[in-house]
Structure formats: structure tokens, C-alpha cells
Amino acid sequence: MSALLDQKYAKLFFLLDSDGDGVIAEDDFELMAERVVIAFGEQDTARGEEYAQRMARYGRALRAAADTDGDGRIDEGEFGRALLRVSDDFDTLVGPLYEAGFSLADRDGDGLVDKRDFGTFMVAVGVPEDAAGAAFDALADQGGRLSRAALMAAAAEYYRGAGPSATSGHLLFGAL
Ligand SMILES: [Ca+2]
Ligand SMILES: [Ca+2]
Numbered sequence: 001m002s003a004l005l006d007q008k009y010a011k012l013f014f015l016l017d018s019d020g021d022g023v024i025a026e027d028d029f030e031l032m033a034e035r036v037v038i039a040f041g042e043q044d045t046a047r048g049e050e051y052a053q054r055m056a057r058y059g060r061a062l063r064a065a066a067d068t069d070g071d072g073r074i075d076e077g078e079f080g081r082a083l084l085r086v087s088d089d090f091d092t093l094v095g096p097l098y099e100a101g102f103s104l105a106d107r108d109g110d111g112l113v114d115k116r117d118f119g120t121f122m123v124a125v126g127v128p129e130d131a132a133g134a135a136f137d138a139l140a141d142q143g144g145r146l147s148r149a150a151l152m153a154a155a156a157e158y159y160r161g162a163g164p165s166a167t168s169g170h171l172l173f174g175a176l
Contacts, residue, residue: 001084002066002105006076007176008032009080015173023073029059032125039124051100061093087159088090094125098155102148112145122173133172 004121016024018031027057029131042048066074074082086093103109105117113121115136122132139154140146157169170176 001080004164004170004176005084005162006080008158008170009083011173011176012083013076013079018126019116020063023075024079025073026059029055032082036101036104036121036124039120040107042104047100047103051097051104054097054100058086058093058097061089067161084158087124089158092158094159095155097144098152102151106148111141111148114145115140118146125173126174131143138171 001118005120006117008022016028016032017020018028018035030052036049037043042051046165062074062079062082063072065085066078068078101121102113105113105121109115116131118136118140119132122135127135136146139150141150153167154169154172157167158172161169
């Protein structure tokens with residue numbers, strides 16, 4: 001795996017280990033989804049349920065790819081190798097989670113997210129507020145708004161881009 005992917009996946013591992021116990025398990029995906037849904041006040045709504053379901057699906061795909069000994073826990077080494085494989089199916093296994101996340105942050109449904117709502121999302125997944133702000137500034141348009149297409153392009157690059165990037169997708173969760 002490339003050094004850049006290693007760095008990006010290490011940051012994702014740190015974030016996805018929501019309870020901070022050093023391994024990723026089903027409860028981490030549940031906890032992260034719960035934090036995001038609560039941050040937007042979308043408990044018991046269709047959008048909140050959609051996000052939770054897509055997070056669960058992402059978690060199942062990772063476990064299927066990673067959990068070689070079947071104990072339900074993914075350590076950092078297993079995670080990197082599994083995420084590389086899952087990212088091959090970005091459009092079906094990863095993209096839908098980010099689509100659902102964007103829909104939560106795009107409160108008025110106009111296809112654009114502002115810095116404040118982007119920050120709310122990122123802080124809920126464990127990114128420090130200043131890092132979230134810097135990420136937004138790197139990814140947003142001149143008018144200070146992030147489009148759905150720009151978010152999806154950044155996410156795809158974050159998961160799959162192995163080399164130096166033309167865009168700022170590697171900064172999605174803050175500086176590496
Ligand atoms: Ca954990
Ligand atoms: Ca919006």
C-alpha cells in the first residue's frame with residue numbers, strides 16, 4: 001500500500017474506533033452513526049435511519065473483508081488491508097454512506113453544505129473543530145459552500161487515491 005493511503009487509512013482507523021479501545025468492532029459503527037444522527041437531531045427520522053443503515057452496511061463489508069479470525073474485531077493492520085479491498089467497490093460499499101451523510105448535513109436539501117453544518121458532521125465523527133474548518137476551506141467553492149459532487153469526489157479520492165492528488169481530497173478529515 002502507498003504511504004499516502006497508509007496515512008489516510010490510519011486516520012480513518014483512529015476515527016472509526018469510536019470508543020477508543022484500539023480495535024474496530026460493531027459497536028464502533030453504531031456509536032459513530034448515533035453521534036452523527038444526534039448531532040443533526042435526526043433520531044427516528046428517515047434520513048437518520050438511512051445513515052445508520054448505511055453505516056451498518058459499511059461495517060459489515062469491512063468485517064467481511066477484514067475479520068480473518070472471525071472474532072468480530074478489526075485491528076489496525078487488518079483494517080488497512082480490508083479498507084483497500086472495500087474501496088475497490090467504493091460506489092456500492094462506501095459512497096452510499098457519504099451520500100447519506102451529506103443528506104444529513106444538507107439540512108435544506110439544496111445540494112450544498114455550509115461550513116457550520118460540515119463542522120457539525122466532522123466533530124460528530126471525531127475530527128477536531130479547527131481541522132474540520134481547514135478541511136472545509138480546502139474543499140469548498142469560492143462562495144464558501146461544499147457541493148454534493150465535490151464531497152463525493154473528495155471521499156472517493158480519500159479512499160482510493162494512492163498518489164499525490166490534484167484535488168484536496170486527502171484533507172477531508174483534516175491534515176495528515
Ligand atoms: Ca473500538
Ligand atoms: Ca444546504
